[in-house]
Amino acid sequence: MKIFAALLCLFIVQIIGILLLEYRRPQRAVAWLALLFCCPPLGLLIYWAMGRDYRMNRKLKGREAETRRGLHRHAEDRSQAVTSAEDTGNPELTGRSELLRLLSGLTxxxxxxxxxxxILVNADETYDSMxxxxxxxxxxxxxxxYIYQDDETGEKFQDVxxxxxxxxxxxxxxxxxxxCRKLSRRFVRSLSAAGVEVHRFLPPLASLPAGRFNYRNHRKILIVDGLVGFTGGINIGDEYLGKDPKMGFWRDTHLRLEGDAVYFIQHIFLKxxxxxxxxxxxxxxxxxxHACEGKEAVQIIGSSPGAAIDASEAMIFGALSAAEKRIWIETPYFIPDPAILRALxxxxxxxxxxxxxxxxxxxxPFVYNxxxxxxxxxxxxxVKFYRYHKGFMHAKIWIADGLMASVGSVNQxxxxxxxxxxxxxxxxxxKRIEELAGQFQRDLEESEAMDMNGFGKRGKAARAKEEVCRLLSPLL
Known part of the structure; x- marks a missing residue:
């Protein structure tokens, strides 16, 4: 009886702990509680390894803040900030200073x-340019x-x-x-032996006991000489060229940049x-x-679990709130929070x-369901949904009217x-917004519209599977 009482007290303490730590994100709290009720001992261990708030780690926060101050000074001194909507070169932004203020305040x-x-469409064009x-x-x-594969493509980058x-x-x-857990030690050793410095961001064996296993670096960045930068959705590997027989053609988008914006990509890499x-x-x-003569207005938005503002979500919410004519989105994973759902x-x-x-x-499959x-x-x-059937849709694109568009690593x-x-x-x-809109329309031609007559008639088993996956999705 005493053992039972002790276990019950421990279980109650676990519940209280999760509620106190996850009160900012009710969906995560519900998901963790569901897991805890299904398997009490295992649920606590998983939460300890994966669920603890990154912002609670003072050492990491202090190191990041210390680094940020010095680097930001260099980037700010070299760049020219746009402070008025009229200076963006976009007529649709004239008189929309609130959107510019929002973007400027995010990061x-x-x-x-x-x-x-x-704009680089798909991996073949992207790899050639990189x-x-x-x-x-x-x-x-x-x-x-985020992913580097030891295959023909990986070897090309390794050779260079x-x-x-x-x-x-x-x-x-x-x-x-x-x-990059599957990347062999042999592959990394050959790089190191030639003088390439290689480091892993939150390796599993180190991050698991520290409760940081669930926090991953999903960025895709290349900076050359501090003058040319790349970012987008494409990792390094043959599958992004459509060579994986299971996935087939891989639809993705990347971006090549020159000018002031490269300073801030560099800033994020160095942090x-x-x-x-x-x-x-x-x-x-x-x-x-730099000597870039381009006049395009660009902002680099980096987001991380340790930041005071969830910048990626806030940027998307701002775009949704500002758009009056069109909101076009391409994403491989669609698990929005309640605020984004209401905004849509x-x-x-x-x-x-x-x-x-x-x-x-x-x-x-879990995330898809x-x-x-x-x-x-x-x-x-x-809202109109389309399934891309030519291959796998991995592009992460947002287009809001003619006001703004984004290309990057952020899934919805x-x-x-x-x-x-x-x-x-x-x-x-x-020009860049309409170029992305044109590519979106070409992707629509390779897609099939979803409607209530078809999708709404799926069986009870499919619905149940989707709801279970939805309940647990905040944990993954």
């Missing part, structure tokens, strides 16, 4: 005006990815990094500890490098004066054309909003 990275961008830039490097190459390192170029490679390696890098040569429905009521393209085939659980409710509200799910280190480039130039 330390301002909207900058001296930029030139190029490798060309790396071959031209004379000072440094900084590469940060080794060759440039031997030429005296400083090459730094930052790998996510979980996403991540400091967290992973302990090395503080802030030399002015990492932020060289409200946008439809305002008369906006809300369209969302998701994959027809899943790479993660959780995504489908939101579709019927939003279809009923007037709570993991990207709250648990991942992410990066997006917000584009305000009308």
């Amino acid at each position: 330390e990275s301002p909207v900058t005006g001296r930029n030139m961008t190029r 490798l060309e830039a790396m071959e031209a490097a004379s000072e440094h190459i900084h590469l940060e990815v 990094m080794i060759r440039k390192a031997r030429q005296g170029v400083k090459v730094r490679l930052l790998l996510d500890g979980l996403g 991540d490098w400091r967290l992973a390696s302990g090395e503080r890098l802030s030399h002015p040569r990492l932020f060289p004066v 429905k409200t946008a439809v009521l305002r008369g906006a054309d809300v369209r969302i393209i998701i994959p027809d085939k899943p790479d993660h 959780a995504s489908l659980s939101y579709v019927e409710d939003l279809l009923d509200a007037g 799910d709570m993991r990207s909003f709250y648990s991942n280190f992410e990066l997006s480039a917000v584009l305000l130039h009308p």
Whole structure:
């Protein structure tokens, strides 16, 4: 009887602890409580390893803040911030200063005006451009990815990094500890032997006992000589070229940048490098004066679980609130929180054309089923959903009227909003916005519309599976 009473007290303490720690995010609290009730001892262990708030780690917060102050000074000194909507070069933003103020307040990275961008469609075009830039490097190459595969594509990048390192170029490679867990030690040793510095971000064996296992670095970054930058949705591997027979064609989007915005991509990379390696890098040569003559307005938005503001979610919510004509979204994973759901429905009521393209085939069935659980409710509200059937849809695109668009690593799910280190480039130039809109329309031609007549008739078993996945999705 005493043992039973002790276990009951422990169980109650666990429940109280989760409620106190997760009160900011009710959906996460409900998911953790469901897991705890299903398997009390295991639930607590999983929460200890994966669920603790990143912001509670004072050591990591202190290190990040210390690094941020020095780096931001270099980036700010070299760049030209856009302070008025009229200076963005976008006529639709005239008189919409509230949107610019929102964007400027989200992160330390301002909207900058001296930029030139190029939208890269799919991995073949992206890899060609990245490798060309790396071959031209004379000072440094900084590469940060969530997934790096030891295959033909991975070897191409490896060869360039080794060759440039031997030429005296400083090459730094930052790998996510979980996403790159399959990368062999042999592969990494060959890089290190040539002088490439390689570090892993929150490797599983180190992050598990510290309760940081669930926090992943999902960014995709390449900076060459501090003058050319890349970001978007594409990792390094053959599957992104469509060579995986299971997934087939891989639809994705990346971005090449020159100008002020590169300083802030560099700023984010160096912060991540400091967290992973302990090395503080802030030399002015990492932020060289550029000669870019472009006039595009761009903002780099980095979000992390340790930030005071969930910048990625706030940026998307701001776009939803500002749009009056169209909201077009491409995302592989769609697990929105209640605020985003309400914003989507409200946008439809305002008369906006809300369209969302998701994959027809899943790479993660659990997440896919959780995504489908939101579709019927939003279809009923007037949101239009499409399944991309040419291959796998992995692009992460937002388009709000002609006001703004974003390209980056952020999925439309709570993991990207709250648990991942992410990066997006917000584009305000009308030409780039319409270029992305044109690609969206081409993707629609390869997609099939979902409707209540078809999707709404799925069986009870499918609905039950979707609801279970939805309940537990905040944990993943």
